[in-house]
Amino acid sequence: MASDYSATPITMDNINPKVLKCEYAVRGEIVSIAQTLQQNLKDNPGSHPFDEILYCNIGNPQSLAQQPVTFFREVLALCDHPSILDKSETQGLFSADAIERAFQILEQIPGRATGAYSHSQGIKGLRDTIASGMEARDGFPADPNDLFLTDGASPAVHMMMQLLIRSENDGILCPIPQYPLYSASIALHGGTLVPYYLDEQTGWGLEISELEHQLKTAKSKGIDVRALVVINPGNPTGQVLGEANQREIVEFCKKEGLVLLADEVYQENVYVPDKKFHSFKKISRSMGYGETDISLVSFQSVSKGFYGECGKRGGYMEVTGFSPAVREQIYKLASVNLCSNISGQILASLIMSPPKVGDESYESFSAEKEAILSSLARRAKTLEEALNSLEGVTCNRAEGAMYLFPCINLPDKAIKAAEEAKTAPDTFYAKHLLNATGIVVVPGSGFRQVPGTWHFRCTILPQEEKIPAIVSRLTEFHKKFMNEFRG
Amino acid sequence: MASDYSATPITMDNINPKVLKCEYAVRGEIVSIAQTLQQNLKDNPGSHPFDEILYCNIGNPQSLAQQPVTFFREVLALCDHPSILDKSETQGLFSADAIERAFQILEQIPGRATGAYSHSQGIKGLRDTIASGMEARDGFPADPNDLFLTDGASPAVHMMMQLLIRSENDGILCPIPQYPLYSASIALHGGTLVPYYLDEQTGWGLEISELEHQLKTAKSKGIDVRALVVINPGNPTGQVLGEANQREIVEFCKKEGLVLLADEVYQENVYVPDKKFHSFKKISRSMGYGETDISLVSFQSVSKGFYGECGKRGGYMEVTGFSPAVREQIYKLASVNLCSNISGQILASLIMSPPKVGDESYESFSAEKEAILSSLARRAKTLEEALNSLEGVTCNRAEGAMYLFPCINLPDKAIKAAEEAKTAPDTFYAKHLLNATGIVVVPGSGFRQVPGTWHFRCTILPQEEKIPAIVSRLTEFHKKFMNEFRG
Known part of the structure; x- marks a missing residue:
């Protein structure tokens, strides 16, 4: 029986509507159901046709037994x-x-x-180390005063949205599909998400013509578009942008007066030999654009890479191309929360300055790194092939990041059944998958997608020895599902 | 020479005006000057009439050589x-x-x-430990599902402001003087701070008649007042509320339908034998008000107490008296940032479950705790007496927290000189103090104060052996200042 809260003042009708509007599917309904099932399994072993819940919903490597470096x-x-x-x-x-x-x-x-609380941007010496690491990566100078260390990358993204968004007339260009932190943050700050669609047919290609088209459409509606979000390597899509494409993107931002918000948290997760990560800072500088030519913010996190230290909440943003006066305002936003956690700050410096040849730890460190990254590459490939072998499913390769985002061509009968259950067809599929196999994925609607198409996001993170069982459970489930709902 | 940023899109004229409006004096102008002086001293020892900067601006014990527990x-x-x-x-x-x-x-x-990322509210087992500690403290049940672990208390305060504030017509009653996190957070979320003045004459007394008066005034202006912030022990004021007063406050919130936002981060910092900390939860429950009778949020932090672990960014809020539907919305806000840092979560559980009699560490732990708290009490008393001995200065005792907030009766000539320097008189005083002594305090205007009165906030945190020198430097400076500006 629900308790009666009628004597308390706060109701769903009088809270901030921006909070109501915000959505975050990565930890949404499917995960709640999974937690209930997990409790069931604990209380009543054997109560479900699987013996464990496999959380493929979130890029959280150590929750799936990856060991820390x-x-x-x-x-x-x-x-x-x-x-x-x-x-x-x-x-x-x-x-x-x-x-x-x-x-x-x-x-x-x-x-x-x-x-002790540190400098609001983070401990200066650690920022020096990070800046050196960025210089070594890019071959261009990095200034420690441009770095703002944060508790993971999420608060940094919120800070920039808070700075840029004045009202619902301010728009932020975001890829679709996108990582829902962006839609959530834009909703919380009361702005408008201006979508641009990645082209699934060309491996989630980012077409400048699409950016131009969407910018023009937004402008015609009176939206003042302020920034372009690019996630590279892509989340949930896994593509790695080519250098020429990155140059076009920089040129587009320069021409249109947009801030380039570059989510580069998967910079160490590239699995294919024909692709390489290039920071947008390096691309911009190599095009001759300096500090006062283009406004560029790059986000990085200790949660991803081969280290996957999600629980440490370390991260930072590099802020370039903002006037000293505006920079002061960003500093003020950082200072209201005093500073980010010092362990996270230390870890952020370590990932940018790992052991070097000759150091006692160098060989064991390199072996740990190589083992994790090569295993991730194998898992990505195995899962991609398994998904592509399913009826009605197509899946681009995961060139980078930690996810696959297959497209499912669902039968009409499944779509109708979903409608009757008052749920999106991909959520309907994901719930069935969970109940039958214990595998937790996030429905594509949580990331947005081309209307009428259906996807889900599945991480490549389960332990390698579990992958064959996952593949067979998924394959078996999918066959049954399609048989049940085929016309 | 300033660089020319005219080719970049973001200017002071087109950023979010809420960001411009936000102020955070604890890390403001005076601290920037102090950092410059510190650099001067490093580059040119002997360049100033002092040999170190004494940061009394912020409750950051370990930055002033307090050792961790x-x-x-x-x-x-x-x-x-x-x-x-x-x-x-x-x-x-x-x-x-x-x-x-x-x-x-x-x-x-x-x-x-x-x-790994944890549950968005924090690791369940750690929340169980914290809830047990609260039960032991209060003698009333605490539910681990009511706890939201956060990176320090600040993000928890932001979360509640985000939930409650819909527009500038929504008001939050805040004490004046207040900790500027509140004014900053209300400004960033676009609400209205409704001030209620603490009565300096009665030791920063919190009068219900003042709350009633200010609520009525706000309502007459069309403000929908949603919550009451109470900071107990007080920051920057150091008072500890009496039990009877707390009951009146609870009754006021109940009657007026306000959420009670209780900042209880200094709960372990009480220095006088005639006062004791009582949580608002304990007070409410002892009055017979249960979960569905009153909406109450309590904030706690690992940054304060005797441990002073500011850099660990651990903290939590206990959320009671909100319907399950509204609670879901708070959960969603927490989940957008995934979780707080795990070291901070662990530390939050440790402060609520320290070593017990019989444990190997019990005696050394108790000795460390007692040494820190008794020294803080002595420092508070010495500094309070020193301040009260200065011409034109009156200072309430620090019953708790980490601060003194003396009132300075500034000569007219000083006030005029400040006007000419286009600065507030207390900022003028604080700058002179810094330049003469290296002591960093925060001007009262950063916390707001009764118009026409002038204060500063000074922490009680410098090392005990340095207190005599601080007192003599402060006394000498104050005499010179008063002689210079006396009518």
Whole structure:
């Protein structure tokens, strides 16, 4: 029986409607059902036709048994409890370069105070390290004063939306399909998402003609389009942009006076030999565009890559091409929340300055990295092939990131059944999949898609030894589903 | 020479005006000047009449050499690098109960994955621990499902403002003086701050008649007042509310249909024997008000107390008296940012379940705690007496929290000089103080104050051995300042 809250003041009718409008499917209804099923399995083993829930809904590698990178965790532990650094037992427990790195990092923190609020943009010494790492990656200078360290990339995205969006007349160009952080943040800040469609036929191609068309359409409706979001490598789509395409995108932003918001959190997740990650900063600078020519924000996170340290909530944005006065406003936004967590800050510096040849940890670190990335590449390929072998399913390859986003050609009868169940056809499919197999995916409608097409997002993260079972369960389910709903 | 950003699209004229309106003085102009002076001292020792900058602007204990609590850091380090838990050397480096606690915590984390995103409200087992700690504190039940773990308390405050504020017609009653997070958050979410003045004459008393008066005035202007913010112990004012006063406040919120937003982050910082902290939850429940009678949110943080772990960004809110449907919306807001950092979550559970009698760490833990709290009490008293001995300065005692907020009766000539310098008189005073002594305080105008009165906020956090020098520098400066500007 529901309790009676009629004596309390806050109701669904009087909360902020922007909150109501916001959606975040990655942790939505399907996940709630999965959590209930998981509890069922715990309370009543054998109560379902599967013995575990496989969370393929979210890019959360360590929840699926990926182990943390040893060197990173050694340094974090030592920075958390620096008083053991001088003890002899410590040398037996930790690698020499981790101990040395912890000492270096403590030197960079004013007063060695890992428990103090830092500078609102993050500890200066750590930003220096990150900037050096970016310079080594790009071959162009990076300024530590351009870096804002944040608790994961999400708060950085919110900060930029807060800065740019004044009203619903302000628009942000976003890819469709998109990572729902963008639609959620735009909704919360009261702006308008201006969609541009990635072309599924050409491997989720990003066509400038489509950008131009959508910009023109938005302008004709009185929308002031302020920024272009590009996710590269793509989420949920997994494509890696080509260099020539990136140059066109930079040119488009320059010409149209748009801020380029580059989500580059999957920069270390590229699985195919014919593609390579290039930061938009590198592309812009190589085109001759400098600090005052183009406004560019790049987002990075410790949650992705081969390290997958989602729980540490480390990340940052590099902000270039904004006047000092506007930069002051971004600094003010950062300072209202004081600073991001110091462990996350330290980890953000570590991913941009991993062990080098000659360091004690170098070989074990490189082996861990290579094992994770090569396994992810194999899993991506196996799952892609399995999906493409299903009736009515087509799936572009995951060139990068952590996801596959197959298109399902659903039978009319399934679409009608979904309508009757008052749910989207892809949600209908995902629920059936979950109930039959324990596999959790996110319906494509959570990411938006070309109207009338249906997809789901599935991570490539389950442990490699479980992939064959997943493939057979998925295949079996899909056959049954299609047989049940075929015309 | 400033660079020319005229080719970039974002200017001070076209950013979100809510961002422009937001102010956060705790990290504002005075702190920027202090950072410049600090750099000067480093580059040119002896260039100023002091040899270090004393940051009394912010409640950041570890930045002023307060050491972290050993037990907490032991557990955090072990959870960061669990693979050393079984090693024999570990027993020589860590206390037995820290090792045991780390094992317990890992058991509470699904898959022992400290690097995974958790449940959006925080790891369930850690919320269970926190809820037990609250029950022990209050003598009333606490539900782990009511807890939302956040990166410090600030994001929790933002979340509630985001939920409650629909437009500038929505008002939030806030104490004046207030902690500027509230004014900043209300400005960013586009609401109206409805001030109620604390009575300096009665030790920053919170009068119900003042609440009634201000509510009525706001209503007459068409403001829909939605919530009352109470900071207890007070920031920047340091008062601890009496139990009878808290009951009146609860009754007022109940009668007027307001959400009670209780900032209780200084709950462990009470320094006077005649006052005690009572949570508003305990007060409400002891009055017979249950879950469906009153809407109450309590904020807590790992940054304050005796631990002062600001850099860990741990915190939470307890949300009671909201319907399941509204709670779902709060959950959705939490889920957009996935989860708070796991180290901060672990620390939040530790502060609510410290070592107990019989545990190996109990005595050393208790000694560390007692040393910090008793020293803070002594520092508060010494600084309060010193301030009260200054000409034209009156200062209420710091019963709790980490601040003193003295009133300065500035000479007319100083006020005129400030006007000429186009700055507020208390900012004028604070700048002179900084330039003469290196002491950084925050002008009262950053917290708001009764018009025509002038204050500053000064933390009680400098190391105890430095307090005498601070007192003499402050006293000497104040005499000179008053002599210079006396009529």
